[in-house]
Amino acid sequence: MPKPLYLHPDRLFPADPQTRAFARALYDQVKDLSIVSPHGHTDPAWFADNAPFGNATELLLIPDHYVFRMLYSQGVPLEAIGVGNPAVDPRAAWRLLAEHYHLFRGTPSRIWLDWVFAEAFGIDVRLDAETSDLYYDTITEKLGNDAFRPRALFERFGIEVIATTENPIDELKHHAAIRASGWGGKVVTAYRPDPVVDPEFEGFADNLDRFGELTGEDCRSWSGYLAAHRKRRAFFAQHGATSTDHGHPTASTANLTGDEAAALFQKVVAGRFTAVEAELFRAQMLTEMAAMSLDDGLVMQIHPGAFRNHNAGVFARFGRDKGADLPMRTDYVHALKPLLDRFGNEARLSVILFTLDESTYARELAPLAGHYPCLKLGPAWWFHDSPEGMRRFRRMTTETAGFYNTVGFNDDTRAFLSIPARHDVARRIDCGFLAELVMERRLEDWEAAELAVDLSYKLAKQAYRL
Amino acid sequence: MPKPLYLHPDRLFPADPQTRAFARALYDQVKDLSIVSPHGHTDPAWFADNAPFGNATELLLIPDHYVFRMLYSQGVPLEAIGVGNPAVDPRAAWRLLAEHYHLFRGTPSRIWLDWVFAEAFGIDVRLDAETSDLYYDTITEKLGNDAFRPRALFERFGIEVIATTENPIDELKHHAAIRASGWGGKVVTAYRPDPVVDPEFEGFADNLDRFGELTGEDCRSWSGYLAAHRKRRAFFAQHGATSTDHGHPTASTANLTGDEAAALFQKVVAGRFTAVEAELFRAQMLTEMAAMSLDDGLVMQIHPGAFRNHNAGVFARFGRDKGADLPMRTDYVHALKPLLDRFGNEARLSVILFTLDESTYARELAPLAGHYPCLKLGPAWWFHDSPEGMRRFRRMTTETAGFYNTVGFNDDTRAFLSIPARHDVARRIDCGFLAELVMERRLEDWEAAELAVDLSYKLAKQAYRL
Amino acid sequence: MPKPLYLHPDRLFPADPQTRAFARALYDQVKDLSIVSPHGHTDPAWFADNAPFGNATELLLIPDHYVFRMLYSQGVPLEAIGVGNPAVDPRAAWRLLAEHYHLFRGTPSRIWLDWVFAEAFGIDVRLDAETSDLYYDTITEKLGNDAFRPRALFERFGIEVIATTENPIDELKHHAAIRASGWGGKVVTAYRPDPVVDPEFEGFADNLDRFGELTGEDCRSWSGYLAAHRKRRAFFAQHGATSTDHGHPTASTANLTGDEAAALFQKVVAGRFTAVEAELFRAQMLTEMAAMSLDDGLVMQIHPGAFRNHNAGVFARFGRDKGADLPMRTDYVHALKPLLDRFGNEARLSVILFTLDESTYARELAPLAGHYPCLKLGPAWWFHDSPEGMRRFRRMTTETAGFYNTVGFNDDTRAFLSIPARHDVARRIDCGFLAELVMERRLEDWEAAELAVDLSYKLAKQAYRL
Incomplete structure (x- = not known):
């Protein structure tokens, strides 16, 4: 006889009965809040075509x-x-x-x-x-x-807004189609320039060509290339983008002079660069992106630390994104200094940091976000987007960064149907964590109630300017 | 209407009712013990002037x-x-x-x-x-x-002894004045030689000059410089010091020959040194300080791993100690080996290690302190001096280092009024941890009761020889 | 009056009463299961001589x-x-x-x-x-x-099988004697070739000579040396070995061509090698051992990350294994790539990874084992073979690697009498962890019951092919 499948209403809450009761009461206040999904990888074609x-x-x-x-x-x-x-x-x-x-x-x-x-x-x-x-x-x-069509699920799931992620040479036709359709669902894009920023990305040279065509800029000159980014960011903003996203191997930033950067770009364009130069170029581009964010207000996300396509055999046969990306030890304190030296004290700039290296939560990320006005911490990410992972995130960041230097939850997923489940896990775990603080009298109950709404809904809207 | 402020008597205890009852019982035995504050940054002028x-x-x-x-x-x-x-x-x-x-x-x-x-x-x-x-x-x-004057608060807070921290060119006038005043409060100093040991410290050359003046030694010669340290350590000991303190960027130690050290010192004195040489000099000086500690009995504290003044803009406008120091990944196993090769087996030497990198608790610090007779572990420090931080410290060090290779709590603060609160947090968290061990039958209740007193009071006195 | 010694039946279970009841029920099902001890350091002479x-x-x-x-x-x-x-x-x-x-x-x-x-x-x-x-x-x-003789204790402890660890120049006389004795206890060996694989091992050159004598191969030629390994692995397999074990300073692997490897071996044999070359040789040998495992089916264990004999004074006076080995930060994602590039997708190969660096659990080891068919995770090891250490292992590996990419418990001990205690601790902690998952409704109770048996008994037998 088949085993029953039943989702217990108290799942993921702490075991202690009184703490559990606190958690349940907090959760009851937030479980039906709309979903704000400010970062993810759903396919805009779903919502455009509604097939x-x-x-x-x-x-x-x-x-x-x-x-x-x-x-x-x-x-x-x-x-x-x-x-x-x-x-x-x-x-x-x-x-x-x-x-x-x-x-x-x-x-x-x-x-x-x-x-x-x-x-x-x-x-x-x-x-x-x-x-x-x-x-x-x-x-x-x-x-x-x-x-069960995409738009019906979007509405049934109570999604207030969802961001997809596109690269600069995407024409955003699906986003345009969604807007043109008259459907009320809010689907915005985000600017992820890795394919035209990372000299080691597959097809980088071709991507640059296409980047030039789309923008009418000379993308083989440093000034033209930067102008192309500015134009394309504006185009993305017209399609709802409020953020950029950067998936570099490390968090390295650089602060080269204009001449140095231009000379480095020429090597990159010529395809004659070392691994160190490629890394330096990516590093410099984070700082350039920060400079543009100061101008156009796009929130900047940095998702560093993945060793992409680690399995050579799987990559050769199946290509990218086949479960063979692996976390690496990641430094932030040294890596971010060049960018922070230039823009660290700009309260108008907003840079959201993610990590795959939990040892940096308490040691680097919380101390950085608890000081620099431009820095905030993204939620537990990827391998750590899980009950234990989320608990470690809160336990290791809250005491130094507080709650208000974090940005709520984002699901970062292409698995559309799982989005409510992922937000539900985050809400349950955060309510459990808040309940523990109440139980230990580190928070008042009314503070926990406010925070539950902040963590489930408000902080994501504010941090991503949605 | 204003919200009430009320400190719940069970705050910071574990949620489980039986564990909480154990914790409360342990805490009741230690909550009124005198405060031993063996390391901190209060201003001795407060107690000298009592303004x-x-x-x-x-x-x-x-x-x-x-x-x-x-x-x-x-x-x-x-x-x-x-x-x-x-x-x-x-x-x-x-x-x-x-x-x-x-x-x-x-x-x-x-x-x-x-x-x-x-x-x-x-x-x-x-x-x-x-x-x-x-x-x-x-x-x-x-x-x-x-x-609310300093001495009255000192007495009201039940402080048995407090250590301040001064550098070698401090004349310790306030400490002398406290002693001369006839007031019974015990305020001792500690020897923190960074300004005359770190070639990259602001004003290093001037500091050396002053160091020479105060001691009558030729502080531009290696032997004179070492003699100056010996004299000044003795002077500090006369003012109650039982410890030294070293705030280096890393935990690196070195074991140069006398000739090598003298040659390195000449570069340092001449101001013609590389960053690597500055680091080597600091490293060598930790070993020299250990040698002197073997002679004069001062307990040695090493507080490594802070990237000081990370925010260039804030440093330029506001100077040191403005909340812009950040933890760095820190190695101990390799870094301490030169010092340990020389003095590691000396049971008379006592070196207390601190860290801002919690990944070293279980991996390096507990294994080191659980073997070398000269090593002990300082409590959770700075960003980690917090309920979760203290719990992680106990959970990650106890199984390998035991309790008796740790040194109780120290508050390390300049916020005088918060000292009782900080010791209270430590006592509550330690009692909660002990209660958990009792609840899991990893300790007997009478052992936990002994340990509660040890961790709250006795170990700090013993470890710091107070 | 002496204090009573009493082992509480609920020791090491979670404090919450309902979770504790779940844990107790799970534990009752597994507490009397036979002990499978697939890796350890007991002395086979005990069981051969039964003195x-x-x-x-x-x-x-x-x-x-x-x-x-x-x-x-x-x-x-x-x-x-x-x-x-x-x-x-x-x-x-x-x-x-x-x-x-x-x-x-x-x-x-x-x-x-x-x-x-x-x-x-x-x-x-x-x-x-x-x-x-x-x-x-x-x-x-x-x-x-x-x-209290060894064989009687073996039987009383309910040991189904125990593996010892020998090096290739051990003649396995005790194992032969055990088999010849007619006693029914199953004692197998494991192939630990460090003394003939690590050029920096004490007596390496003499070991190579003896390795040649025992196998009749020319162990000064690369092909002869590899043939000697193959012969000796077969000899060990005849004495029950189902696994090899490798205790290198790091997890580095290499993938040299045959010519490169042969040239490196010549330097090693000649005793004219740098530290980097010694490391490269060890790295290459891990890959060679993996190749042989594909042929002969021996499961491969890698135990990296110990700084051996850290205390120079203790080593000089007392020799190896005197409590002066210390964990080091350890990388896996880069270190294992050469081996994985060659054999990572071989489901017939089984490589069990251990660590002394817990920061790698969630960051590197679980993601690796949750992708590569040839990789599995050994239990919490050495300094981390403890209640808190085991909990951290489960909390940091399960969400990404699951339970079935782990291999149950092994005691890794030479302290024979403690073996039941160590397995008992592991069973209690795992049952407590499973009970927490049931309590949070992350597992059904019947799943936890299955897993308790898997973690206590079945997975070790399967993973080690016993």
């Missing part, structure tokens, strides 16, 4: 690198679950997930997926080999209903 | 870099709160603190300040914009009473 | 570097407790332990020893100065009984 999603496997398995990396780690071939393999039988691929679903015990993927199964699709039995077909059929059938 | 403190802003806001760094991080200009600005209206500056007091939710500054407000000044409403003037007036008026 | 152990001091104090390092850190000379001093009076040495037993409060050594005292020897009073002789006499007397 139905495909089957369970296409929607929930193939695009989710959290899920297929775990299966792969236990010997399930990527092809077998459909990654890079359009010929896969989606029902058979789904069965592989079902048969291996015990691997996700204790992981956030399990929490998110169970929410999607139970809340989004109304399934009331657990996923395993026995229920695999039931799941596949139920999900795939529902996806054919209008109630 | 009244000024107004609320002068006493509690302007000198407290924990407080004004948080305000600054949220855009409040330092000038507006009186930092480097004698012309500030203190009442208006206080209002800025009051209006932004919610920023401190979840921080130790909030705990310390609320204790000062409630316990030291008897205020029973919370600080906010509405109560700002009430606070300012109440505090400022009370500071005019004899009961 | 009685000596006195309390010889058995429990002198060989236990956890214990004597703590005594040494507090000024007790190593000679006085019998380390490197056969002339010590064992009763007097034992008294030093008894008098200093309070130093172990809060440490895992205390937990293990108390279990040995209470459960193995039936003592019901606490160890202190007053009970020192009682302890010494009771233990020493019981060790003379047949019931």
Whole structure:
């Protein structure tokens, strides 16, 4: 007989009964607040076209690198679950997930997926080999209903605003289409210039060419290249962007003179640069982006510290974003100094820092954000976007940075259906943390109630200027 | 209507009722023990002159870099709160603190300040914009009473002994005056030679000159310079010092031959040295200080790992110690080896290690202190002197170093009025930790009772030889 | 009157009553499962000869570097407790332990020893100065009984299989003798080639000579040296080995061409190599060992990150393994890439990673093991083999690696009598962790029950192919 699937209303709250009661009371005040999703990777085409999603496997398995990396780690071939393999039988691929679903015990993927199964699709039995077909059929059938089209889900999920992420040579046609459609959902873009900023990005030279075409600037000259960024940032802002995003290997910044920067850019354009020069160019560009943010008001996000495409074999066969990115030890205190020397005291500038290296929370990030007016801390990110990860974030940053140098939650996901689940986890964990502070009399109950709303909703809107 | 300010008697204890009851019982045994404050930065002039403190802003806001760094991080200009600005209206500056007091939710500054407000000044409403003037007036008026003069507070706080920190070219006049006054309060100094040991310290050359004048030694020769240290350490010991303190950027030590050290010193004296040589000189001087400690019995404290004056703009306008010091990743296992190769097995030597890099607690510091006879661990320091920080310290050091390779609590503060609050936090957190061990049957209750006294009082006296 | 010694049945369980009840129920299902000890350092001679152990001091104090390092850190000379001093009076040495037993409060050594005292020897009073002789006499007397001979204890402890660790020039005579004896206890070896792989190991050149003699291969040629490894691995496998073990200073791997490796080997053999070349050779050998594991199926363990023999004085007087090994910061993401580039996607290969640097749990190890099919995570190791250490391991690895990329517990000890205590601690802590997940509804109760058995028993058997 299938095991029942039931989402307990007290899930993720602290065990102590009185603390749990505090947490529940706080959560009850915020659980129905609208979702502000200021950073993520959903596809704007979904909302532009409003076409139905495909089957369970296409929607929930193939695009989710959290899920297929775990299966792969236990010997399930990527092809077998459909990654890079359009010929896969989606029902058979789904069965592989079902048969291996015990691997996700204790992981956030399990929490998110169970929410999607139970809340989004109304399934009331657990996923395993026995229920695999039931799941596949139920999900795939529902996806054919209008109630499961992207815009309907957007509204059902209570999303007030969602940001996608595009690069400068994206024409933002989907965003334009969404606006032109008259649909009321607020979908904005964000400016992620890595493909034209990172000399080591695949296709960098071609990207520069396209960047020049789109902007009418000479992107082989330093001044033209900077002008192109300014134009394109303005174009993105017209499509709702309030932020930029930078996914560099490190947090290094630089503060070169104009001549030095121009000379470095010439090497980069010529394709004759060392790894050190590539890093220096990325570093200088963070500072240039900060300078532009001071002018145009775009909030700057820095997401450093991932060793991308670590698995050479997987990269060769399947390409980017296949669950083979790995965190690296990351320095901020030295790395950010050049940028901070120039703009650190500008209260109008807003730079949101993320990390994959939790050892920096208490040692570097909270002390930096607790001093510099331009710095704030993004939420626990990627591998750390999980109950334990979020708790460590609060425990290690709050005492030095406070709550108001953090920016609420963002889901950073391309798994659209999991967005409510992710915000729900964050709200539950934050309410649990606040309840613990109340229980230890480090906060008054009325302060915790205010903070619960701030962390769930207000801070994200303020920090991202949405 | 103002919100009530009330310090709950069970604050900071674990939530579980039985564990909380154990914690309360332990705490009741230690809460009234005298305060031993073996390391800190109070001003000996307070106790020498016993003049009244000024107004609320002068006493509690302007000198407290924990407080004004948080305000600054949220855009409040330092000038507006009186930092480097004698012309500030203190009442208006206080209002800025009051209006932004919610920023401190979840921080130790909030705990310390609320204790000062409630316990030291008897205020029973919370600080906010509405109560700002009430606070300012109440505090400022009370500071005019004899009961709020430094010596009266010293006695009221139950301080058995307090150590200040002076550099070798300080004449220790205030300490002499305290002794000469016949007042019974025990105020001792500590020898912090950074200004004559760190070639990169502001005014290093002038400091050396003054060092020579005070000691009658030729401080431009290596042997004279060492002799000057020996004389000055003896002078400090006469003024009660039982310890030295070293605030280097890293924990690096060196073990040069006499000739090598003398040659390096000549470069340093001549002002012709590289950054690497400056670091090597500081490293060698830690080993020289250890050698002198073996002779004169002064306990050695090493406080490494701060990137001082990180904010170039703030340093240029406001100078040192303006909340812009940041922790750095710190190595101990390699850094201390030269010193340990020479003196590591000397049980008579006592070196107390501190860190701003919590990743070293379990990885390096506890294993070092759990082996070398000369090493002990100082308490959670600076950014980590907080409830969560103290818990992490105990959880990550106890299993390898035990309790008896730690040295109790020290407050390390210049905020005199917060000293009882800081010791109270440490006692509560330690009692909570001990209660958890009892609850998990890792300790017997009578052992926890002994340890509570050890951690609150005895270990600090023993470790600092007070 | 002596204090009672009593092991509480709920020890090490979470404090919250309902969570504790869950933990107890889980633990009751696993507490009597057989012990699988897939990695450790017991002496096979014990089981071959089955001679009685000596006195309390010889058995429990002198060989236990956890214990004597703590005594040494507090000024007790190593000679006085019998380390490197056969002339010590064992009763007097034992008294030093008894008098200093309070130093172990809060440490895992205390937990293990108390279990040995209470459960193995039936003592019901606490160890202190007053009970020192009682302890010494009771233990020493019981060790003379047949019931305390190695094989009897092996059976009484419910050990299903235990692995020892030998180097390639060990003749495995004891293992052969155990098999020849007809005794049913399963004692297997493991292949630890450090003495013939690490050019900086004491006696490396002599070891190579002996390696050649034993295998009949020319161990001064690269191909002969590799052939010798293959032969010797097969010989170890015949003596039950299912694993190899590698204790390198770092986790560095290399992927040299055959010619490069051969040239490097010639430098190593000639004794003319730099520290960098020694490191490169060790790195290359990890990759060579992985290649051989693909052929012969031996599971590969990597135990990196110890700075061995850090205390120069202790090493000079007392030699290796005297409590003076210290953890170092350790990188995995870069270090393992060469090996992973070659074999990372081989699901038949199994490499078990350990660490002394907990900052890598969430940042590097869990993300690596949660992606690469060949990688799994060993349990919390050495300084971290403790209640808090095990909790941190689970809290920081589970959300990204899951449970099934970990390998259960191994005790890694030479302290034979403590083996049941160590497994018991692991079972209690894991059951407590699972109970917390159930309490937060991150797991169903039936899943936790399955996992308790997996973590206590099944995963170790599977991962080590036992």
